[in-house]
Amino acid sequence: xxxxxxxxxxxxxxxxxxxxxxxxxxxDWITDSADHEQTFEEIKLTWQHTxxxxxxxxxxxxxxxxxxxxxxxxxxxxxxxxxPFKWNLVAASIAVIGLLLVSLIYxxxxxxxxxxxxxxxxxxAGEIKNITLIDGTKVSVGPKSILRYPSAFNxxxxxxxxxxxxxxxxxxxxxxxxxxxxxxxxVKVLGTHFNVNASKNxxxxxxxxxxxxxxxxxxxxxxxxxxxxxxQELTFNRANQRVFQHNxxxxxxxxxxxxxxxxxxxxxxxxAVNIENMYGVKLIFADQPTADTRIYAxxxxxxxxxxxxxxxxxxxxxxRKQGNKIYISAK
Amino acid sequence: xxxxxxxDFELLKQxxxxxxxxxxxxxxxxxxxxxxxxxxxxNSSNGDAEDLVQDVFFKLWESRKSLSVHxxxxxxxxxxxxxxxxxxxxxKKTKAFVPIDSIEExxxxxxxxxxxxxxxxxxxxxxxxxxxxxxxxxxxxxxxNRHDHLSYEEISNILGISIHSVKTHMYRAIKFLKENxxxxxxxx
Numbered sequence: 001x002x003x004x005x006x007x008x009x010x011x012x013x014x015x016x017x018x019x020x021x022x023x024x025x026x027x028d029w030i031t032d033s034a035d036h037e038q039t040f041e042e043i044k045l046t047w048q049h050t051x052x053x054x055x056x057x058x059x060x061x062x063x064x065x066x067x068x069x070x071x072x073x074x075x076x077x078x079x080x081x082x083x084p085f086k087w088n089l090v091a092a093s094i095a096v097i098g099l100l101l102v103s104l105i106y107x108x109x110x111x112x113x114x115x116x117x118x119x120x121x122x123x124x125a126g127e128i129k130n131i132t133l134i135d136g137t138k139v140s141v142g143p144k145s146i147l148r149y150p151s152a153f154n155x156x157x158x159x160x161x162x163x164x165x166x167x168x169x170x171x172x173x174x175x176x177x178x179x180x181x182x183x184x185x186x187v188k189v190l191g192t193h194f195n196v197n198a199s200k201n202x203x204x205x206x207x208x209x210x211x212x213x214x215x216x217x218x219x220x221x222x223x224x225x226x227x228x229x230x231x232q233e234l235t236f237n238r239a240n241q242r243v244f245q246h247n248x249x250x251x252x253x254x255x256x257x258x259x260x261x262x263x264x265x266x267x268x269x270x271x272a273v274n275i276e277n278m279y280g281v282k283l284i285f286a287d288q289p290t291a292d293t294r295i296y297a298x299x300x301x302x303x304x305x306x307x308x309x310x311x312x313x314x315x316x317x318x319x320r321k322q323g324n325k326i327y328i329s330a331k
Numbered sequence: 332x333x334x335x336x337x338x339d340f341e342l343l344k345q346x347x348x349x350x351x352x353x354x355x356x357x358x359x360x361x362x363x364x365x366x367x368x369x370x371x372x373x374n375s376s377n378g379d380a381e382d383l384v385q386d387v388f389f390k391l392w393e394s395r396k397s398l399s400v401h402x403x404x405x406x407x408x409x410x411x412x413x414x415x416x417x418x419x420x421x422x423k424k425t426k427a428f429v430p431i432d433s434i435e436e437x438x439x440x441x442x443x444x445x446x447x448x449x450x451x452x453x454x455x456x457x458x459x460x461x462x463x464x465x466x467x468x469x470x471x472x473x474x475x476n477r478h479d480h481l482s483y484e485e486i487s488n489i490l491g492i493s494i495h496s497v498k499t500h501m502y503r504a505i506k507f508l509k510e511n512x513x514x515x516x517x518x519x
Contacts, residue, residue, distance in 0.1 A: 004502040011505060015480065046509045049458045052478040058362040062355060065385050069392055220352075 010043045059183050059200045063161045064148065066181065067118070071155055116154055121147040123164070125280030128257065133160075136171035137178060142256045143277040145199070157188075165256055167195045170212075184236050188215040194228075195254055202273060208233040208248045218243070261299040261307065268293050268311070268328070279304040286329030290317060339404035346395040354395075358388055361405070364479045365412050368489075371471055372416045383419060387411045406485045409475070413489060461511055465504055472497055473504035 006029060012018050013026055030040050121141055123129050129141045133149055135158055141147045145164020153159075158178040170178045172191030180187045182198035184205045192212025198205040207216055209228040216226040216234050220241060226234055233248045255262050259278060263271050269291035272283045281304060285291040293315040299307050308319045308326065320327045345353035362384065369380040387408065391398070400407045462470060472490070475481045483501070487494045 007502050007505050008498055042509050043505060046512045050477055053459045055363045058359045061362055062358050065388055068389060
């Protein structure tokens with residue numbers, strides 16, 4: 001049999017698309033020779049390794065689409081609310097023209113809200129951007145994060161989406177709650193100061209509250225809402241779907257704003273993401289014991305070289321910097 | 332005959348019942364492939380692809396109650412994107428998209444010199460990056476089959492190329508991946 005034919009037969013078999021007859025042909029071919037068997041195993045291994053990788057862009061795109069769907073739903077809800085009001089007018093008034101005018105105005109208003117545009121604020125590694133939204137809410141967006149916000153808040157909620165870290169000082173408006181949507185949860189607030197750390201490629205999402213009151217809703221569970229008090233922090237673990245509540249460690253939660261790194265007996269592998277995002281580098285550990293080294297240290301505005309020197313000194317390690325890659329190994 | 336298709340049926344039923352989880356799952360699994368496909372049709376990367384694919388999923392969610400899909404869901408989604416792109420071109424009054432077979436390919440020389448191509452990858456190397464080294468349309472065909480489970484015939488219909496071409500792309504992709512995969516995994 002020709003090579004092309006057999007290669008395709010094997011992949012169709014792995015994709016479970018072959019007929020019984022084809023399976024028999026394939027089985028015969030495999031048992032023909034040791035070479036054939038090896039080819040089969042190699043293609044099988046290759047095929048298995050090419051399974052679709054988790055794609056970050058898809059999750060970001062999904063959040064965007066959800067915004068659009070929610071936005072649409074908000075608009076529909078507005079229009080529905082108007083209907084009884086309209087009928088009351090019909091009953092009470094003979095001024096048909098007046099009524100038409102009123103509904104026309106409402107119609108135009110609800111249509112206007114469709115023309116809201118959305119903006120993306122993206123930060124690179126090591127970069128922090130500050131922005132004041134149209135409602136006066138101040139946001140500091142941490143390194144390697146994406147904040148998506150509308151040009152106007154016309155729906156029932158002031159909705160923004162976040163992938164990454166951000167600190168919010170929400171301006172008060174009890175009639176239009178502010179809502180931060182992330183991959184795993186949403187945070188609803190009236191007016192308060194809080195930090196959200198929710199990156200799609202990180203298992204843990206943390207919401208830290210400094211002032212005021214927030215309500216956290218998990219995307220996976222619509223019924224349960226968690227209320228946080230000032231000084232409290234909620235962590236959601238995507239891997240085991242667990243929620244933890246503890247007190248805010250403000251240095252860990254807000255350290256990124258002042259380029260502060262706080263390692264309190266943390267494993268290097270856990271701190272790696274923070275270091276990488278803050279300095280725009282990539283850490284590569286020589287082996288598991290190196291990655292598991294626990295470090296006590298605190299840095300504020302230090303250079304990456306200083307950070308590495310101190311980490312290596314206290315963990316008995318050494319590092320080699322090559323471009324933006326940093327190789328760390330035991331001494 | 333295909334597990335994928337019974338899965339589709341369930342998925343559509345869940346969608347009709349407002350199951351957002353099912354929708355999310357559907358979105359996340361098909362989005363990368365549809366974006367790649369859409370970009371290949373648009374022949375540009377100015378963000379239009381993201382908008383058009385989002386439109387397709389938006390419409391899917393809006394019409395989830397009344398949706399009737401006669402083909403497999405994967406092929407339905409690809410066809411929807413294709414129609415969307417046609418509409419898009421019609422609106423912009425530009426010429427229809429460039430047929431996929433006329434897109435220039437990377438030269439086969441660099442294609443078959445993986446040792447030079449990939450040496451610099453070192454530690455970061457992984458097979459997913461290797462897939463991106465395939466010529467664009469070979470990569471597209473491979474991913475449509477491997478990730479989105481479209482049959483050769485469906486791919487041939489969607490892309491407007493012959494089944495024979497589909498097979499050639501698939502064969503080249505598998506051969507390339509298999510050989511390099513062995514190269515990088517053989518104990519040296």
